[in-house]
Amino acid sequence: MARTRLYRHGALESEDLPVREVARRLRDGDVMAWIDLCGPSQDELAELAEELGLHELAVEDALHAHERPKLHQYDTHCFLSAYAVRLDERTGRLRHAELSAFVTRHALVTVREDDRFDVDLLVRRWDESPELAGSGVGYLVHGLLDCVVDSHFEAVQALDEHIEHLEDLVFADRPDDVDVQRRALSLRKSLVTLRRVVLPMREVVNGLMRRDRELVDAALVPYFQDLYDHVLRATEWTESLREVVATIRETQLDIQGNRLNLIMKKVTGWAAIIAVPTAITGFYGQNVPYPGSGEPWGFWVSTAAVLLLSGGLYVTFKQRDWL
Known part of the structure; x- marks a missing residue:
């Protein structure tokens, strides 16, 4: 209308x-x-x-x-x-x-x-x-x-x-x-x-x-x-x-880019920490005679090395704000 x-x-x-x-x-x-x-x-x-x-x-x-x-x-x-x-x-x-x-x-x-x-x-x-x-x-x-x-x-x-x-x-x-x-x-x-x-x-x-x-x-x-x-x-x-x-x-x-960089930095830091016990246990897992093979002290040495090195890397990355 x-x-x-x-x-x-x-x-x-x-x-x-x-x-x-x-x-x-x-x-x-x-x-x-x-x-x-x-x-x-x-x-x-x-x-x-x-x-x-x-x-x-x-x-x-x-x-x-x-x-x-x-x-x-x-x-x-x-x-x-x-x-x-x-x-x-x-x-x-x-x-x-x-x-x-x-x-x-x-x-x-x-x-x-x-x-x-x-x-x-x-x-x-x-x-x-x-x-x-x-x-x-x-x-x-x-x-x-x-x-x-x-x-x-x-x-x-x-x-x-x-x-x-x-x-x-x-x-x-x-x-x-x-x-x-x-x-x-x-x-x-x-x-x-x-x-x-x-x-x-x-x-x-x-x-x-x-x-x-x-x-x-x-x-x-x-x-x-x-x-x-x-x-x-x-x-x-x-x-x-x-x-x-x-x-x-x-x-x-x-x-998003900064968040991705932060995630990659943390993932890389944890990968470095995980690489330490992997390398040590891989070394002590060889099928050839080595110092400490078949001995209890060999186990304790490898365990102590894993803990000390991994802990040292964690503290270092944490101080540098990588984790």
Whole structure:
């Protein structure tokens, strides 16, 4: 179902009117409207495009999924695409909701492929600042992008917490290397996806603030500047986390290498200790006459030699931290 809102003179006048009725009322110069279409057909969107004068290339982009976050300027309107994201706490995977929007002089038309984007949150965001509605469509666009960028911030913050937990796993006494590797690769994949949707938002927000578009008035300038600052912070945070995950992976490999060297050092030390009784007992086990052969003192001499030499090697290796 389509959701609509109609504003007149900066005040909310009505909600959930039919799309055709909203398009008809937009012919008055003192109104602005929001039209939301969830999973529209090509004919439905084409009909609205004809009514509002939307460019066919923009309509085509809105109907095709997996568009890059971007902002395009046409003669009568702007077209932007963006992604709201959410991190699945159980799997650590990033879920995204694609959103396309047509920004005309008096209307904001949002197009969604499904209901993964929280439209109720968007409506609440607008209702929290009704005093800005007099600024026109820029007020609606700001609320929309504010929801999108906030989702980026929440996702990168959640990823940061997951990475901190991963650091604790790496330095655990008995780490599960397979689990650490799986988590690291999953987080790295999520960060790559997040970077793809966050990085282009700088161009989107910066492009909307251009004065020749006449979308952002003096009252909205501080809000868009704050939005742009949030985009930069989310971008920098994402880049830093990507470096942290790479560092964690390198640290894990270094720890595994050091642990293997320590194990090999201990194994070599014990092998040297075991070699002493093996050599002595092998010597006294020869089938030829030798000093002490068949005599009790020969047994005691060999036993004493095993104990003294093995004990001496153990003490020496222990002092040098080889065991």
